[in-house]
Amino acid sequence: MKHHATLTACASLLAAGMLAAAAPSVSADPAKYPTHNAAAQQLRQAGITWSSSGRCSDRNVNTCTSFTQINKATIAGVIAFKKASRCAVNITGGTEKGHSPGTYSHWNGYKVDISPNQCADNYITGNFRYAGRRGGDNAKMYKSPAGNVYAREGSHWDILYYNGNR
Template identity: 60%
Template sequence: MVTVRKGDNGSAVKAAQTQLNRYGAGLAVDGAFGDGTDAKVRSFQSSHGLDADGIVGPDTWRALVTGSSGGTGGGGLLTQAQAASLFTSAGITWSSSGNCSDRYNSACTSFEGLRQASADGAVTLKRASNCALNITGGTETGHASGTYSHWNGYKLDFSPTTCLSNYITGTFTYSGTRGDGAALYTAPSGNVYARESSHWDVTFLN
């Protein structure tokens, strides 16, 4: 990883801008490290517990790529029992068409391999919104693939109650539409809320 900072230009800056845009930075990927990129880097660093020096060094690169500031912070994976216990204690429910939790059955809702950060994000959403939350999709097979996917523990689906929908659309920034037409809302933390036809698809990046 090449360390870049304000005043730098080139492909490494483009890579940093691309990564920052995953967290809702909205930067032009032009390879020029100017005031705008500097401000977004510092904001990202602050939100991830890093020194907000505007320098994209090894620790900041790691956080940009993994969504974690290092160590086990946010990156740990939970078992079904651990996640279920956490959600139950927070008053979060879940359901599936198959009434099961088998990760290898697409009719189930599984939490096996869910990232700690995603589980914590759901609990935070519950507390902040004061809405009833029901999870309809977890880490089970059958969802779209990719690095930040359900299978890899980054996503949860929620029933689109009026309370939750009003909270998301009224609190977070509308950030366009996804390729499939889903309306996107991005939280300051970088988490992305996509309104699919039957649920809210939430990507917990932090």
């Protein structure tokens, strides 16, 4: 009976969020859009455009803009940004090769690049916390309340959607 009472108490604490540190953490891979077209459909419905210097969407060609294997939360993040800012959003970089490697990279579905414009620039710099300069390229970084990082590179905004993973 004592064992049952202990289990019941632990279950109550866990349900209340007070025992989370004692529970093992499980990290699942983020949900992905398997194809460019599946993600593009969501963007199109939200009024978000995209462009590529190669006028293509092949993930293996660095002059294309591809959404193949992009995280669903990344697409949701850029849609939320458009809705909140009410700015025109044009994506110029997705999951295609040619970007910097790393866990939270374009290739792994965590990043998009968008064209700068006065509306987006003002929204990011006026609503997000300045977070210093990024090592390597010295880009100014701004952090959203959700923890996402908007870095102003030379020709675009490089946006990293951590999706609650950090």
